[in-house]
Amino acid sequence: MAPRQFEPPSGTRDFLAGALRTRERVFAQIREVFERYGFEPLQTPAFERLETLTGKYGDEGDKLIFKILRRGEHEATGETDLALRYDMTVPLARVVAGYGSQLPTPYKRYAMGPVWRADRPGKGRFREFTQCDVDVVGSGSPLADAEVVCALTDALDAVGVREYRVLVNSRQALSGLLEAYGIPADLGGGVLITLDKLDKLTPEKVSAELVEARSLDPDIATALVGDLTAADAVERMQTVLKDSEVGRAGLDEIGQLLELATPRIGAERIAFVPSLVRGLDYYTGVIFEVVAEGMPGSIASGGRYDGLISALGGPDVPACGGSLGVERIIGLLSADDGDEHLIDVAATLIAEDTASEVMGFVARLRDVGLRTEVYLAASRKLAKQLKWAAERKARFTLIYGAADKNAGLITVRDMDTGEQGQVPTNELAAYLTEKCAPSR
Template sequence: MATDSFLPPSGTRDFLAAESAARERAFATVRDVFGRYGFQPLHTPAFERLEVLTGKYGDEGDKLVFKILRRGEHEATGEADLALRYDHTVPLARVVASHGSRLPRPYKRYALAPVWRADRPGKGRFREFVQCDLDIVGSASPLADAEVVSALYQALETLGVPEFRFLVNSRKVLIGLLEVYGVPAEAGGSVLITLDKLDKLRPEAVVAELSQGRGALPASTASNLVADLTASDAVARVRKELTHSTIGQAGLAEVDRLLDLLSDTVPSRRIGFAPNLVRGLDYYTGVIYEVTAPDVPGSIASGGRYDGLIAGMSAGAQTPACGGSLGIERILPLLPAANEPAAPTLDVAVTALGDDHTDAFRMAAAIRRTGLRTGVYLGSSGKLARQLKWAADQGARFCLIHGPAEQAAGRVIVRDLTSGAQTTHPPERVADFFGE
């Protein structure tokens, strides 16, 4: 059988012990920070009904939804009625629409769990990955946006991510800019999808797509729009262009208010207005942001306000909401502890020598009750040297030696593998040594 047959599917990974431990430490840090801000955990199914997910992420996003084929007689048709979770925001909207009366208002929740994208795998891009989300539902206050950004900032700082920076904009700024440039409302979504590629494509390539493909803008309009957004003085240019746009001015006010609220929390070098930031998802309605880090493609965190998503799903009243997400898969390689050696597996290793291993299991069980990680040798070798090597490979501090001679004497040897010192104890009392 070919070696490739044993690889995980493209865009997915196996995590062995050391990497799993590093990931769990990072997740624990994120949970602790989010919990300190009063966010509560929420768990939703790995898959949703297809109609719940589609139509929420824009044309490009909808293409990346992993669909699940109908079973039974429908399987041959290629029809799908379920899909793997694309993100945690749309499932949250479904939960609020379903359980709204049982939830506190505002409802502050976080979610740390895998999501799936039918994307082309690449460096830092996977088909299955964990998202760390937090959201506030039921508050239109700019304080909610500021609290989400503050919690994301605190999590990145606590994790030890170096030199990250928040880029902030507002969808209202972008809508106002399109208004100023005379872009028809029906073409606005397509134009924004193309502008979202400015961090991936050269400006002239974006101009070509705007004028020849999406939006079909006049070449001069496309060129001037891209020039304003990519100029070194883009902030000044955009503020000037939006002087007579009511919605654009409202967007600028949102950005300025957020930056002001965060002025004592996030250093100015770590946050700033970025008028060329788009965020391609259709459901954003106000402030949007992304977090970048040196030498990392794309963003390591993102978020924004999406006041219309929940009402759109439930056909109910407008429900204000905002949230953000940490791109933990891109963050983990940046952490100082990412390359630390694996932590010890055991505290105490118990040898299994001779033919009678009953006492070995009894002693291991008693030592575990003291709170120490304890394991019994499970290999086939009866040689002490091989079992001592196993104990060292597990990172154990202590090893219990209970061979035929010790069994006959009614004693067990406790060897300190760091110092080499040894003490002897009755088997039924050895746990007392570790419980002192």
């Protein structure tokens, strides 16, 4: 069964009821947290004009954009004019540019929906996956940075991921670091990319790469890596960074974020990590990553990116934001809800001429909010219908036979205990509402 033509396209997934319900529950929990923070939802189209996206993600990113062929008479040209959304940030920049004063100031928005990247599909890597972003556009306040970090960690708490650590640094602190160790400006970017590997490679390997791949003076490399990996790295950096203006500015913004966010997050879950770099070079202020024990990579990340909205075609406004690695988080959660009742009530139909009456009972149960199904196959055999009710994991099953009908009663079978009894038909909805109440 299931030959290739019936599978979803490479890198995409079909979500059947169980998996989809888990996803929707997680999305709803996250959405509720963002709403409590006053973030507003934004939904943009699945595709944008091609020119809106190209040139925004670097050469490598551009290659991963799904492009849509022109239609009608233009189809034969092989030209493309639209492209699938690659992230949530470029559409945000377009919206901020286009709607201007229609938006609140600052504009605090969240976006949760699919993005598409033509990456090589692999374990846990998809071509269609959900991104989940919060951003504050139009505020340079450290409170905005703290709101973003706390909204993301509150969302993690809400979905039940509580063993995490928020690593905080600042682009200005990193500039101060380069200055303090006398690293030439043209080497700075490469040095930072290598330093970012300190969480994966040994200090010796990082030092070697700094010298070999980044042309850094061996003495400087040794001192820098030694200081960053020392037990008192934070204190050493605080001393070193105080010597430059940019370093002091970096320490200051890190300090403000920690002061505002620590009471919420807890001192054991947030810390200044001087070697945190974050790959993307558009960050201008604080940067952060959230990591969890036993998980590779980060489960949330972000920072301040004051120049990005204008670089993406929007107005020149300060902004900060972050992403929740929602696919990774869902992957962590056990999808085991095997014991749960899929429906509250299964109605059997053992006599054709009672169909209309049974539909009436069913309608009343649905009216009181009970998830109710009626048997739709042709068999009128009770045994077969009870098997169906068990497969549907019904909490209760209804049986309406001739004896029931003559007495104005209906038989209710408790599928957990196997017990059954008769209930007056006009009391059925009230009876089952009470019975189902605790389990729902």
